[in-house]
Amino acid sequence: MSRSSSGRRTGGWFGRVLTRRRRHPLAAVTVLLVVLLTCGTAYAAFTPSTQSPLGQATVSQSTQIEEGRQLFAIGCASCHGLNGEGEIRDDGTVLGPSLVGVGAASVDFQVGTGRMPMAAPGAQAPVKPVAYSDEQIAAMAAFVASLAPGPEIPTDDMLDTEAEGVDIARGGLLFRTNCAQCHNTSGQGGALTYGQEAPRLTGVEPKHIYEAMLTGPQAMPVFNDELLDEDDKRDIIAFLTAINEQPDPGGLGIGRVGPVSEGLWAWLVGIGGLIAFAAWVVTRSAAARSAERSSS
Amino acid sequence: MSTTTRTGSDVSTSNNAVLQGAGKVVGFVDQRIAANNWLKRNLRKIFPDHWSFLLGEIALYSLILVLLSGVFLTLWFKPSMAHIIYDGAYVPMRGIGMSEAYASTLQISFEVRGGLLMRQIHHWGTLIFIAAMSVHMLRIFFTGAYRKPRELNWVIGLLLLTLGITNGFTGYSLPDDLLSGTGLRIIEAGILAIPVVGTYVSYFLFGGEYPGEDIISRFYAIHILLVPGLIIALVTVHLMLVWYQKHTQWAGAGKTEKNVVGYPFFPIYVAKAGGFTFIVFGFIVLMSALIQVNPLWFYGPYDPSQVTAGVQPDWYVGFLDGALRVMPPWEFTIFGYHVTPSVLLPAVILPGVLLTLLALYPWIEQRITGDRREHHILERPRNVPVRTGLGVAFIVFYILLWIAGGNDFFATTLHIPVNWVSRFLQVSLIVMPPLAFWITKRICLGLQRRDRDKVLHGMESGVIMVSPEGEFTERHSPLSAAQAYALTAHERPQVHEAGAPTDANGIPNPNYKHDRRRARISRFYFGDVIPKPTREELEHGHHGHAELEAHSGSDATSDQH
Amino acid sequence: MTTSKSEEMSYPVDHPEHAGELEHRAPAGDPIPDPGLHDPGPRYTDVNPQAQKRADRQVAGMFGLASILIIASIVAYVAFEIETPEGVPNVGEVQVSNFALGMTLGLALLLIGLGAVQWARTLMTSPEFAENRKPLVSSDEVRQATLESFNTGAEETQFGRRKLIRNSLLGAMALLPLPAIVLLRDLGPLPGDTKENTVWAEGVRLLTDVTYQPIRPAQLELGQLVNVMPATYRDLPDHGPAKINERAKSPVMLIRMLPEELSPFDDRENWHVDGIIAYSKICTHAGCPISLYERTTHHMLCPCHQSTFDLADNGKVVFGPATRPLPQLPLAVDNEGYLVAQSDFTEPVGPSYWERGTR
Known part of the structure; x- marks a missing residue:
């Protein structure tokens, strides 16, 4: 460990430390630790929380089939057909399946969770912000239910x-x-x-869990x-x-998915943290400055 | 043997009561087994200090913590598969049929104060124990610390790692939850895939058909008696060998193959290692207080007709599960009997081959290099590019298998089809390790060049100088003698040259073929190393450096780049 | 290396003096001479009494705080009860107890460790030493003396000459492991035909798992998935492993799709009832129970190793490491209108094994 005696007064305090310390034997370790900690924290931040309050389901009383038909014609008919009969492309792929007999439960689930209307046809219908109000969803559900009998909203x-x-x-x-x-x-x-x-x-x-079991979406x-x-x-x-x-009795839930995230934590936090301690254990405490050494 | 009467006071002359007490104990023991003969030689034994030498200690101390917490758990755990109806504190399981093992694990978690903490300490401790053994072995590998005379300790260490994984897996299975039961079933499939005897081995292990009612109690005996006994015995031998052979050390000023430089066992090492023991304990306990591990109350009791999405083993078995996932389908019959390499290769043959290669590596390297001397000075990984490259290639291979073991997890996290992840990994497993080897070797050689430049021209100081002409250059500060020595104290092996195929009289050399092969391997191993600076080059370099200081040197830096 | 051709004991020794022969030794001498052990000089605490006092207080403070935390952990143990079995869900209390106990104990342990290390780093006065290594190979004289002792002893046993004693001893020792193996015989019964048979048989009704209801074809909608157990499973004894063993091989998934979507093999034309088909849930790769059915693609995915089966096409493998299609259970309807099996599975379920094809 070399002690530089010439004080360079350029740059800020942080810059000076960085410049001086980047050749330090522990610099690499420090950088590694910062990276590990960042990864760990980022992982924790991005692991979705498992708790969220359940909202109250509201069931609309009105069945405005006509309003529903108009909403359907604007928002859904391009894929599912004007009367919900479905659209099949010339090459045989299904653009939108037939909705005859899928019932109100299906509409309530698909539209109520934001899966429908889909942004683009694809393997997965992702959850998005809900596009319609509760009344509008009820109206569309009533319209689809009027096409043929199907599962009811619970x-x-x-x-x-x-x-x-x-x-x-x-x-x-x-x-x-x-x-x-x-x-x-x-x-x-x-x-x-x-x-x-x-x-x-x-x-x-x-309500949506019930409807999903009932209708088998996607x-x-x-x-x-x-x-x-x-x-x-x-x-x-x-x-x-x-x-x-x-709650998670053991502390942070780390996604509640078991061994994969546990392994990541054991390596990044566990081994990472213990190596940081090991690096500290073997260091010598601060050396005396030369002035003090000569005075002693 | 001395006949003088000894008392405690001749061991410790201190006035301090504690030290006097300790002295009396030493005196008591000494008068029965002449312990001072040994203590005299060993109390001030020297141990070198470096953070990488503490990795094995992390493993040792986490093992101790795992043993202690394990004893606590045995006080409540019931290793029985008898079917009972749960009536305990955890409401979402009340009235569910399950084994006593699972029920007693719920009891430990929810009805015993500190029970969940101990379970989490035991689990985190194990994950860290095996991870620490792994990084410890990587350190040993990359620094060449397994070379003569320490090959035996390398093999013992590898055995310890294997036993640790075995015990980890049996312990993971003991609570008899859905996740571990599924893992056990995959192990059963691996056993069934063994030709000729597989079915019989499976029936003997499980006491009949899978899963039977015996496996938990059998695993219990293995988990708390057999394997821990072997681990403790081998750890003892491991430490005795370290003690007897003395620790290796990094090259540096004053350090030679004939000495060991560091601090005395008593007091520095006693305080530091003793303190580090408590640091490891405290760290793992804090992790267990803050981070949940193995929440098996979610998984439910084992039922062979149920499965959960995201089936994964603990990290140390993950590479085997990953190998099973990416192995292409392959099954054939001989005389009507079935052989299933798609299970046999990844689950049985792969770990066998890996362990054998790792165990034999010290001797394989001895054959290649012809180096059978004792070594106590560690090699920097950059100075042995081929070994380092092989090690990194292995790590890449292992990590890819590891990712494969969680391919569904990574697929859903990154929103990539799991099928693509599998295909990508299948290709990567073949392409990436050789690539990693090549890149690592290039990096090592680059670092060797940098070391050489450092010795010749000094270190980049981070100080930017502006010459009167307006040119920006970085000032290079000279290395201290100790730094320069540390960078040049390693060996630069020379490539073995094959002799002539025939001697002067035209008589063929009988060993020529062997010799040529050796030369080829030697060239592969040592061919590219960068020579270290010679004395002449050094003198020239320092001369240039002097100029650099005198003229705010622009010419010396151009020779640097 | 020395190798002796005589019968006397010998072992190879790599003499240190032979090492010089190795051609890859470093070129003589290092370019920079060893400057000798580096003295890092005194520490701040070695020369500054105030710093020393501060370090002293620091270490003692850590140990003292550890004592307080240990007491606190006992308080936490008593203070944070976890609920009785009769109480409401007690997970929250367990969380508090776990956190309080773990934090107090963990911090106490950590502080003891940090204190001890800090003591060594700042206050203990040991300098760095160099200690000589002793050679790890014994000297030639010792080696020679050992060899002689051994050879004398070996000579005295007359082991080489008394061939009968030698051979009979070797024979007895060679036989000794056999009882150890034989004694393990009762670890388990022989497989017999247990792997080939389940409790499915002709006319056995399909019951929904957990609720054990018989199933009529009309109860299944298109795209329906039902997890099913055989009616005979319920008759198995409750105690003993019979039930759990049967759960490991006879679970079935029942699925309904349009009959025209099915493309059965010729001999399986009558195995479905109006598009209702049944397959074993046990994966043919490693035995995981699978029912990850996608009604849109008719794919069945195994979550363990991602083997994917096409249930519309006789359970054919379409992805992953599995080598064989899922075994199909032939279905029929009994005279009361409930779904039944036509027979047991026509092939062993689950992962492959050596004798699989012989029965």
Whole structure:
């Protein structure tokens, strides 16, 4: 460690330190640590939080089929056809599937979560800000429901997770048997083939979860009320609500996805931090300045 | 053997009560086994100080913490697969059928105060233990510390890493949750893929059909008795060898192959290593207080008919899982019997080959270099470009497999189709390691040139000078004698030249082929190294440097670039 | 290297003096002479009594704070109860308890460590030393003496001459590991045909998993996925491994698509009921249970290693490391109108194994 005696008074304090210290034996270590810390913090910042409040579902009472038809003609008909019959391109690819018989639940889910209208046809219909008001969505749902009978929007009591007889644990068992294979046991979502994804289930309204099971949006299979009845679905929703609201007892949740993020943390924070301590342990404490040395 | 009466006071003459007490203990022991003979030689034993020498210590101390927290967990954990209905504190599982192992893990997490903390310490400690062993081995590899006389300790270290991974995996399986059960099932598939005996081995391991009711109690015995016993025994031998052979050291002023420079064991090393023990303990405990690990209450009890999206093993098994993911499909039959290389190669043969190559590397390198001398001075990675390149190529290969082990995670995080990630990795695994080798070698040679320039022309000072002509140059400050010595104290091996195919009388040299092969390997290993500056060059360089100082030198810097 | 042709013990020794022969030794001498051990001079705390006092206080402060934190951890243990089993979800209390205990204990440990290291760094007065290494190979005399002792001992055993003793001992030692292997025989039963059979059989009803309801074809919509277990599974004994073992091989997924979307093999034309088909959930690659069904593509993805199967095309592998299609369960409807199996699976489910093709 060389002590420079000539004081250069150019540049700011920070610049001087940088200039002087960049040849320091620990400079590389310091840079590495800064990078590691930045990565760790950035990772934590970008790992989506698992808790978000569940809004209250509102069910519109009115069924303004005519208003819905007009909204549909403007917003949906270019892909799904004026009467929801669907559009198939000349080469046989489906531009928009037929909506005859998909029911009000389907519209409420697709439009209510912002998946529809889609910006462009693609493998995945991503969630976007909702484009319509609740009344408009209800109107369009009423219009589509009028084309042919289909799944209805669930009522409030079907979603009441506080009701008597609701069994969170049974909901968990049903969830792990029927849903966790795609959505992950803590509802964090997962990869499907060729760019499709099973979405995260955190922060999703109970109504939309119910509708998704009922209608099987996009690649998701249908779980109708015949084989996964109303009680089963309510239990599943109660389980998801419970674990979404549950704090992480062990500290930071780091995404609740298990080993991959745990491995990253063990390396970046664990080994990174311990090496930083090791680097400090082997340093000698500050040397005496030459003036003091001669005086002693 | 001395016959004089000893008392505590002849060990410590201090007035301090603590030191006197310690002295009495030493005296007591000495009068029974003459311990002072050993203590006299070893109390002031010298250990060199460098941060990279503490990586193995991180592993050792995290191991101790893992052992301590593990003992705590055994007080509640029930290694039983008996089926029970959960009635504990964690409401989202109440009324669910599960094994006693899973139920007792929930109990430790939610009903025992400090239980979750200990579980997290045990898990974080293990992740860090194995990671620390890995970086420790990388340090040993890249600095050539495994060379004679330390080959044995290299092999013991590799065994420890293998045992650590084995114990990590068995421990990961013990709570019998959905994630670890799925991992165990993949291991079963690996066993089934072993030709001839696979099915039988699987039935013997699991006590019949998979999963049976025996595997947790069997893993428990392996996890808390067999493997930890072996680990403790091998760690003891490992440390005894380090102690006996004395630590390696970096080249530098006053440091030779015949000495070791550093601080005495007592007191400096006792304080620093003892203190570092507590630092590692404290750090891991703090991590466990702040960051959740293995939240198995989400995963649910193991049910062989369920699976979760995002199935991953702990990081140290990730490379094997990744290999399974990117291996192309391949199965064939011989005489009606099935061989499945798509499972066998990545799950069984790959780890076997990697371990064998790593274990034999010290001897492989000895064969190539012909160097069978003792070495106590470490080599800087840049000075052995081929070894460093091989090491980096291995790291790249390993990291790619690692990414493959989390390909679905990376696919959803980066919004890339998982199929593309897999295809990309399949190509990368073949292309990237050789590329990494080549790039690393070039970088090493570049750094060698830089060292040479530093010795010849001094160090860039960061001070920019403006000449009267308006030219900007950086001033170079000369190295200290110690710095310059450290940069030139390494060996510059010379390439082995093959002799003539025939001798002067035209009689063929019987060893010519062997000799030529050796020469070729030697050229591969040493062919490109940059010669270190000779005395003449140095004198010339310093002369130029003097000019530089005198004339705010522009000519010397042009020769630098 | 020395190798002796006699029967006497010998071992190769790389004599240090032989090392000089190696041609890659460095060119004689380094360009820069060793300037000798570098003295870094005294530390600030060595010369400045005030700094010394400050360091002293610093270290003692860390140790003292550690004591306080250790007491605090006991307080935290007592103060932060975690809820009784009868209480409401107690996860929040566990979080507080874990945080309080971990922070107090962790900081206490860390401070003890930091204090000890700081003590060594600032106040302990040991200088840097050089210690000589002793050679790690014994001297020629010692080696010679050892060899002689060994040869004397070996001679005294008459091991070389008493061939009968030698061979009978070697024989006994060679046999000794056998009981250890034989004793492990009862670790598990032999496989027999257990890997080839499940509890599926002709006429066995398909039940929804968890709720165990029989299924009529009309209950399935297009794009429906049902996770299914055989009715015979419920009859298995509750205790013992029978149920969990069966769960590892007989789970099935039931799917409905348009009959014209299916392209079954000729011998599988009648395995579906109006586009309702059933496949084993056990992946043929490594045995993960899979039901990641995409109704739009009819793809079935395995989350473990991304093997992808096309369920419209007889479970064919379309991506990933799996080598064989998913086994299909032939379906029929019984006279009460419920879905049943026509038979067991026609091939073993799950990952491949050596004897797979022989039964």
